[in-house]
Amino acid sequence: MRVRRLTPLMLAGSLAWLAGCKVGPNYVRPQASAPPAFEEAQPAGQWKTATPADTAIGGAWWQLFSDPELGTLEVQVGQANQSLKAAEANFRAARSAVSVSRSYEAPTIGVAPAVSAVRESANQPYVSQTNINGGEGSFSLPLDMNYEIDLWGRVRRGVTAARAEAQASAADLATAKLSLEAELALDYFDLRSTDAQTRLLEDTVKAYSEALKLTQDRYDEGITPLSDVSQARTQLEAAQVILTDLGNERASDEHAIAILVGKAPAEFHLAAIPAARDAAALPNIPVALPSQLLERRPDIAAEERRMAAANEQIGITKAAYYPTLSLSAAAGFLGTSAVNWFTWPSRFWAVGPELSQTIFDAGRRKSGVAIAQADYDATVANYRQTVLTGFGQVEDNLAALRVLATEAEQQHAATHSAEQTLDLFQTRYQGGVDTYLQVITSQTAALQNERNDIQIQLRRQQASVLLIKALGGGWSTQQLPPV
Secondary structure, eight states: OOOHHHHHHHHHHHHHHHHTOOSEEEEEEEOOOSSOOOGGSSTTTTSOOOOOOOOSSOOOOOGGOOHHHHHHHHHHHHHOOHHHHHHHHHHHHHHHHHHHHHHHSEEEEOOOOOEEEEEOOTOOTTTOOOGOSOEEEEEEEEEEEEEESSSSSSHHHHHHHHHHHHHHHHHHHHHHHHHHHHHHHHHHHHHHHHHHHHHHHHHHHHHHHHHHHHHHHHHHHHHHOOOOOOOOHHHHHHHHHHHHHHHHHHHHHHHHHHTTTTGGGGGGOOOOOGGGOOOOOOOOOOOOHHHHHHHHHHHHHHHHHHHHHHHHHHHHHGGGGEEEEEEEEEEEEEETTTTTTGGGGEEEEEEEEEEEOOOOOOTTHHHHHHHHHHHHHHHHHHHHHHHHHEEEEHHHHHHHHHHHHHHHHHHHHHHHHHHHHOOOOOOOTTTTOOOOOHHHHHHHHHHHHHHHHHHHHHHHHHHHHHHHTTTTTTOOOSSSSSO
């Protein structure tokens, strides 16, 4: 009697122990080689090293540029951009997939009430005529339950894999948001650079018009030849062509910004700003250590989460080698009419476990495990490549900012010299010392150097944006949802 009492307890304990087992490898994040520091950040005092708690690059990283209009547009990207809405919908779908996977941890219960009437044909072959009646009715209300006992961790690993995929989708959403924000900033600074060049060309056209009038007056007085007038007119018209073309560039930038903020280009206009606000602030960007970069870039986090999900798939495919234990039960009422449908004698029930095991599948399970292992190896390679790409992007933009800082100083000096040269040759031409060709040459050089000044400032702004993007834009893995 004592043995009989202990048998159910032993069976229950055995099932509980088996249900706690999981086959397959436990996930350990593979190592990704990271240098101790970025090469381009080595000069002392050039770059500030960020700490894990550094908030200098926050979620609203564009505030580092101290441009209120840029900030207003960036907020609109998060609210209205359709590509971002699609990424957010993908995340919601991935999060719901976690609930689907969790549902397999619980039994499935269903009900299927039915009322039917059957009369057998008297003309069936091999049917005794004495058994034929006027038909029979059936009233049933069954309650079915099916439950797979997760002996080898297949269901639990499925939940873990779905959770990792949802977190990867959340990181993809953060990556998309950061990319769109950076793209908007690049387009915005390009538009402002075009505005600055437009003002420069407007001033240039005005100066060339005055030079043409002066040359025409000198020609009318017989002081200069007609060739000087022709050269002055050619110089003016060439500047007008450049000015007209800048209008096309500005329109393209404005249309791109409109689409990013979720508006039709016809409904969006960005007014030019005063010349005094041309140069947005170049921020002092704190540079994280390479090892910290692994926690600060959402694209790296997404690849790491996909590694975790792929690791769980190996365990899921290996569980197919082991038997499946499921528990089925049914209960309800079955009567011949509505009168006796819910009476106690009409009750029925059935319950029992089922153990199934695949004996031969011609290598299907083995191939499934090999596929899962290969998929996992691919995610490891993608993760490590993403890490290397991230390191390279940081180094590229650190180098660009370092070189452009020096280039900007050199260009300022060259522009100053070109303007001095232009003033000198204009004075000499008016005094009859030099030909107008010298003025034309110095005008072209001065205009080109002034445009180079604006272009270098734009490149520095763009490199700053790309560096912030490469550093993760203030994002961290702590923002991943627990799902």
